[in-house]
Amino acid sequence: MKYNINGLIISDLMVKKNFTASSLARKLDMTRANVQNILKRDSIKEELVVRILDVLGYSIEDVEEMIAKNSFADKEEQILQSTDSLMEILKKIEVSFSDELKAKNEELKRKDEQISQLLQTNNALVMAQLGRTNFNLGIVDTISSENEENVGKIILFTPLFEALVVTA
Known part of the structure; x- marks a missing residue:
């Protein structure tokens, strides 16, 4: 040989x-x-x-x-070139994934802000409704310092809500 x-x-x-x-x-x-x-x-x-x-x-x-x-x-050279090509592809995927992850995180932040704004709006509407509602419709617990368990908790039945729980 x-x-x-x-x-x-x-x-x-x-x-x-x-x-x-x-x-x-x-x-x-x-x-x-x-x-x-x-x-x-x-x-x-x-x-x-x-x-x-x-x-x-x-x-x-x-x-x-x-x-x-x-x-x-050239087999070893081809293997090295293939490895380099694969590394380049992996880097591109990593950058793409990183960019997509950043975009999703920003979207989540915006959604969290929207939820926070909606909660604030909801709380404002509830408080406005409480101010206009006849409290004789059925206040179960009132704010009182005598019953500390129920301080700040009002359960109210209104025409808009079947049962509403507001905590301070």
């Missing part, structure tokens, strides 16, 4: 022939984990290379010719 055939080259050949680690393992009568370990190696014994190439439908001469033509030369 003129050239060192490593796991990266075997991986590339597997992709070309649509082999997975599992399918190659079955053909070689090995475990998938064993094949994955072989694919991580920088050098593989010639006997094993011959077996693997035979299963994949290549000869050593075929692979050596591919190596001579630099068919495998």
Whole structure:
């Protein structure tokens, strides 16, 4: 063997022939984990290379010719470029997510402010209604210092509300 055939080259050949680690393992009568370990190696014994190439439908001469033509030369560079591309995509997603999160938080703030304003309006309307309502309609508890449990609590039945509880 003129050239060192490593796991990266075997991986590339597997992709070309649509082999997975599992399918190659079955053909070689090995475990998938064993094949994955072989694919991580920088050098593989010639006997094993011959077996693997035979299963994949290549000869050593075929692979050596591919190596001579630099068919495998840029694989590591391609992997690095792919990694860089993936990192760029992840950064874009992160920025997009961050922008969207900020927008949602601002929207929540606006909604909280609207709710606060509506509560203030509601309280003002209730207090206005209490001022116009005939208290003879049924005051259950009145503000009194004698009954401290019920201080500030008025339960009132009005035409607008079936039962209204106002706490001070």
